[in-house]
């Protein structure tokens with residue numbers, strides 16, 4: 001069962017431990033300073049030490065120097081607590097009422113709740129006897145009314161992130177497109193989103209030639225899922241979220257290496273982030289309409305698989321010569337971006353585990369951010385930064401477009417040997433409707449982690465959910481370029 005995170009005005013009687021924040025050089029007066037010095041405990045960020053306090057067991061959680069505190073440190077502190085205190089069934093924490101003046105208490109409370117929930121996350125669905133944490137309940141103690149709402153929002157956002165992690169972590173042979181679509185449909189009905197699932201016949205009728213082409217080598221039929229969130233208020237506009245949903249990427253006939261394939265169940269990380277974020281919106285209630293577009297297929301090498309040299313006709317009528325079947329994300333996203341554009345949204349953002357080149361450029365933890373409108377690129381960048389997800393602006397140089405000129409079709413599906421993330425982005429741009437602000441986040445690196453970090457274990461990270469929820473919340477009409 002998921003960890004329950006609630007708030008209260010005072011420490012509840014049932015709490016077995018109270019986590020307090022400690023800043024460097026400011027230990028509580030009930031602890032033995034010499035003993036702590038001997039143990040090397042200073043209150044540095046991430047240090048955790050239990051002591052007997054005046055009213056029972058206390059966990060002192062180091063948060064570093066008070067004047068260096070950031071929201072990210074508060075989020076990580078939450079994760080530290082839920083990971084370190086997992087032997088107690090119910091704990092309380094007073095940290096959000098102990099923060100220095102300069103910090104936004106409401107934003108910090110949300111981040112803290114996110115950290116508490118995310119720190120406790122594990123994926124155990126495939127374990128025969130999973131280890132059970134005893135920790136079931138955390139009470140965030142605060143005398144400030146707005147903190148209650150912020151804690152609830154943080155817990156809801158974390159649920160969306162964990163939904164995305166579970167989807168990514170589920171093996172590719174298990175989460176097939178029909179199963180993925182059915183799961184999204186169930187979620188949508190539960191939280192109150194409009195949902196439309198296109199099966200293979202409907203995809204054929206809609207002429208999604210890219211999705212069908214990539215799906216040719218598979219035994220599992222493709223799906224295309226659309227979700228709509230409608231706000232209670234008059235919408236400030238409409239945003240489209242597009243997510244790459246390759247449930248497993250073997251590379252197709254341009255087959256990947258054994259090691260290159262090992263983590264490729266993560267190739268629906270963009271779709272998972274979109275689904276996770278959409279699941280949060282009925283609770284976070286942003287004042288915008290949001291439509292989601294999710295193409296789902298795996299990229300396999302059955303006898304009918306698409307061949308290098310084959311040409312597909314995409315939804316918008318453009319033709320694409322497929323020279324490398326492992327560059328499949330752009331093929332399915334071409335159809336999805338065309339469909340999203342037809343509904344004339346005020347802005348589009350797509351998330352895709354698109355290129356290994358982006359990991360070469362930015363490493364495993366930072367997403368590439370590119371687009372066709374400076375203001376929208378900035379809005380997405382700000383939403384990412386404010387939610388603690390790292391992105392970096394990359395260019396889409398117009399003169400690189402000739403790298404994917406084709407002698408037989410309108411374009412090829414690959415550029416040259418260099419600048420692979422940029423040519424992929426430029427290919428996507430070909431399918432964005434004229435004048436529609438669009439941003440592409442290449443999340444090939446941060447969607448999946450080979451190492452455990454403060455906020456997530458190895459595996460799916462749920463990267464992008466927090467950015468999308470924040471982006472919808474803060475949306476402002478985008479001026480034309």
Ligand code: BES
Nearest residue numbers: 267324326327328353354355356357444
């Ligand atoms: N899904 C991969 C990109 C990827 C690589 C995601 C590593 C996460 C980790 C994508 O479909 C792919 O195979 N891209 C190719 C493109 C190339 C053939 C032009 C790549 O990056 O090698």
Ligand code: MN
Nearest residue numbers: 249326327328
């Ligand atoms: Mn691929």
Ligand code: ZN
Nearest residue numbers: 246249267329
């Ligand atoms: Zn892929």
